[in-house]
């Protein structure tokens with residue numbers, strides 16, 4: 001528990017449900033909005049409608065544009081008298097959100113200037129020691145070089161903020177926001193200040209108060225750019241100085257996710273588009289988006305489309321990959337112009353120890369650590385061994401037929417929130433709970449504020465404990481606590497819940513792009529944590545999720561932009577990806593906590609973010625917004641779909657379309673088959689390192705594939721010089737392995753100083 005040096009934490013946490021089968025069971029689904037307050041639910045829905053600008057009309061005034069939008073509507077109101085038009089957008093799309101019936105949309109399709117429309121759906125929040133783990137040190141290095149991200153504006157698209165939390169106080173002399181800033185802050189001074197410069201909420205016709213009633217947005221905002229707060233802790237654990245990754249960046253909060261009882265906070269496409277529209281208008285530098293839904297095509301994803309608008313204005317979009325791992329291809333925010341972030345562990349655990357009657361010991365986790373621990377062996381019961389599925393999960397009511405009074409109860413994780421489960425065991429008289437991972441949850445454990453002694457143990461330990469109970473008469477156990485431990489191996493490792501590729505909708509571009517700390521992240525929380533807390537003004541909480549990984553990277557982007565103000569969005573993204581590391585602290589390949597194997601490229605992307613290395617990448621793979629149009633046209637999107645995404649009439653037959661693998665992306669993914677045994681891919685790198693540098697190619701061939709790179713040397717004589725090379729991938733022997741199999745390799749351009757790495761994934765079809 002003692003910490004020799006200041007510890008910096010960022011929280012990234014899971015929404016309660018993040019870790020529960022409740023959420024897992026809805027993997028991939030997007031729930032249609034039950035539009036109980038806006039329209040006739042039986043017939044009317046909110047549609048997002050994309051339209052073209054009429055030819056020859058410049059739309060000098062926004063008013064003209066609104067009139068044009070309205071001309072597509074059958075009339076201006078619905079039967080109840082409410083206006084049909086919900087939002088007219090300025091930047092994110094050429095179009096609007098309106099209440100319509102499917103029939104009315106059908107009629108609209110024949111109108112001149114109509115592009116496409118889809119009923120809006122919901123997006124879910126992807127629900128904490130981290131700058132230290134990222135290699136940022138308070139007193140030297142990158143933080144100082146980049147002035148801690150000073151002057152950058154991070155727009156957080158989330159559940160709002162608790163503005164009075166000390167993480168949002170000005171620390172030292174924060175400068176005012178840059179002159180370009182146009183946003184406003186709901187509360188005004190002194191609650192709003194040079195740290196918290198903007199806060200707005202977007203909920204059509206409802207309360208516009210951006211106050212966070214969930215916690216998720218407060219946590220993510222403080223992770224990205226929270227000020228230094230000394231003596232932060234969670235129930236006495238992980239005590240140290242908390243801060244965001246870019247502690248001197250400004251925060252602008254856009255609340256688009258709203259709490260609903262018993263569910264994670266959700267938001268609708270129309271509100272999300274409006275929030276991002278405003279953020280672009282306000283001139284934020286970075287969009288931090290810990291929300292999304294999986295398996296949505298790019299032309300119907302509000303976040304993808306709004307992010308495209310953002311990059312055309314030089315705004316950096318960072319978004320969560322979702323929490324639907326370890327099952328493959330359930331991934332959110334997978335557009336190639338977004339930096340998509342997965343979640344990994346750090347080397348910290350809040351340790352709870354299980355000791356069985358036979359002397360065996362297992363390490364688990366819990367944030368609630370009553371002191372002194374009671375090491376008395378108590379009877380251990382396993383309701384799941386004898387009873388129903390309900391008893392296996394220790395659901396409310398299922399423990400009545402067992403005498404759990406004064407005993408330690410072994411419960412499987414899932415179905416309901418972990419802390420709720422502890423309350424049920426406590427109410428039934430239990431003295432403690434061993435919370436057991438299911439097999440697919442592997443080694444990922446959470447440090448939660450339980451209400452009784454709990455140890456959350458990994459899957460392998462859980463099975464040994466279950467074996468012991470079932471084979472031992474009068475089984476006993478004790479749960480004791482050992483506080484905050486650092487130096488846990490292996491670290492980092494990919495969390496089981498982190499969403500995995502391959503994406504089904506982006507033509508196989510590797511996603512996620514990178515991983516960052518996302519398990520038990522300590523960051524600001526608006527409410528008391530645990531039962532006996534009285535100090536509510538400065539609460540922190542551990543939360544886990546790709547939601548928590550994302551703002552770490554948003555903060556890193558703020559640091560890099562301060563040092564490299566002229567770099568494009570794609571250049572910064574490339575710097576982060578090509579310098580990411582793929583070995584853990586012991587020098588082994590980064591592991592996947594789901595199966596203890598090496599994390600695949602579709603679990604960790606290019607690897608773990610390394611901000612210090614990203615600040616000086618040597619070479620970058622640049623991409624202009626126009627290149628994405630060529631990519632979209634080459635990936636099977638229709639003219640209308642591309643037009644909707646890029647807000648301008650596109651005729652793909654007039655665009656030099658490229659296949660997805662030819663996009664100048666910092667990672668490489670190709671399909672090969674017996675019919676198509678070879679592919680040559682072109683990449684272009686820009687020298688952003690030392691002027692005179694020679695790079696040589698190094699590569700590791702994917703199994704079953706021969707790699708040729710031409711040329712094998714790149715010689716640069718000046719900064720900003722560009723050089724191209726070709727990579728040829730060939731199936732060895734001409735016969736593809738089993739269809740669906742993926743082989744991984746990588747290539748790297750290496751000089752004495754730089755190592756510019758790109759993973760390669762070959763999918764056999």
Ligand SMILES: *[C@@H]1O[C@H](CO)[C@@H](O)[C@H](O)[C@H]1NC(C)=O
Nearest residue numbers: 039040041042043044079080
């Ligand atoms: C909704 O629409 C249906 C059919 O269009 C109609 O019968 C019903 O009365 C409407 N309900 C409301 C609340 O307007």
Ligand SMILES: *[C@@H]1O[C@H](CO)[C@@H](O)[C@H](O)[C@H]1NC(C)=O
Nearest residue numbers: 074075076077078079081104
């Ligand atoms: C608007 O149009 C709808 C359907 O076309 C119709 O049912 C409704 O009565 C109209 N309302 C007004 C105010 O004209």
Ligand SMILES: *[C@@H]1O[C@H](CO)[C@@H](O)[C@H](O)[C@H]1NC(C)=O
Nearest residue numbers: 027028029295296329330504
């Ligand atoms: C993803 O979406 C596609 C197209 O909508 C659908 O065919 C497929 O079944 C979905 N996959 C999953 C895993 O939900």
Ligand SMILES: *[C@@H]1O[C@H](CO)[C@@H](O)[C@H](O)[C@H]1NC(C)=O
Nearest residue numbers: 372373374375376378406431
């Ligand atoms: C530990 O628990 C046992 C059984 O409940 C109880 O008898 C004992 O008093 C406890 N010891 C302490 C130090 O609380």
Ligand SMILES: *[C@@H]1O[C@H](CO)[C@@H](O)[C@H](O)[C@H]1NC(C)=O
Nearest residue numbers: 396397420422423424425427
């Ligand atoms: C369990 O269910 C009972 C009866 O429905 C309810 O009163 C109680 O609050 C529930 N307990 C928990 C911990 O949810």
Ligand SMILES: *[C@@H]1O[C@H](CO)[C@@H](O)[C@H](O)[C@H]1NC(C)=O
Nearest residue numbers: 357379471472473474475476
């Ligand atoms: C288990 O406990 C019961 C009741 O206390 C006792 O009779 C029995 O001998 C115990 N069995 C073992 C194997 O210790």
Ligand SMILES: *[C@@H]1O[C@H](CO)[C@@H](O)[C@H](O)[C@H]1NC(C)=O
Nearest residue numbers: 001002353481482483484485
């Ligand atoms: C408890 O933690 C300390 C270090 O903080 C360590 O030396 C000790 O071995 C731990 N105890 C157990 C039982 O793991």
Ligand SMILES: *[C@@H]1O[C@H](CO)[C@@H](O)[C@H](O)[C@H]1NC(C)=O
Nearest residue numbers: 368369370371530531532533
């Ligand atoms: C919380 O308060 C209750 C009742 O006052 C007490 O029994 C319990 O031990 C306290 N828990 C902690 C962690 O202090």
Ligand SMILES: *[C@@H]1O[C@H](CO)[C@@H](O)[C@H](O)[C@H]1NC(C)=O
Nearest residue numbers: 442443460592593594595596
């Ligand atoms: C969990 O970690 C332990 C100890 O490092 C290891 O033996 C086990 O294989 C891991 N299991 C998984 C599923 O990662």
Ligand SMILES: *[C@@H]1O[C@H](CO)[C@@H](O)[C@H](O)[C@H]1NC(C)=O
Nearest residue numbers: 489490586588591595596597
């Ligand atoms: C899991 O990984 C750890 C650390 O790399 C290793 O020590 C252990 O042997 C592995 N366990 C299995 C079952 O592979």
Ligand SMILES: *[C@@H]1O[C@H](CO)[C@@H](O)[C@H](O)[C@H]1NC(C)=O
Nearest residue numbers: 672673674675676739764765
């Ligand atoms: C490969 O070619 C054969 C014969 O032309 C065809 O039947 C098969 O569908 C092709 N396979 C793929 C993956 O294109």
Ligand SMILES: *[C@@H]1O[C@H](CO)[C@@H](O)[C@H](O)[C@H]1NC(C)=O
Nearest residue numbers: 680681682710711724725726
């Ligand atoms: C890459 O390949 C293309 C065509 O396949 C060729 O025209 C070009 O010269 C090659 N470039 C290099 C650097 O080898």
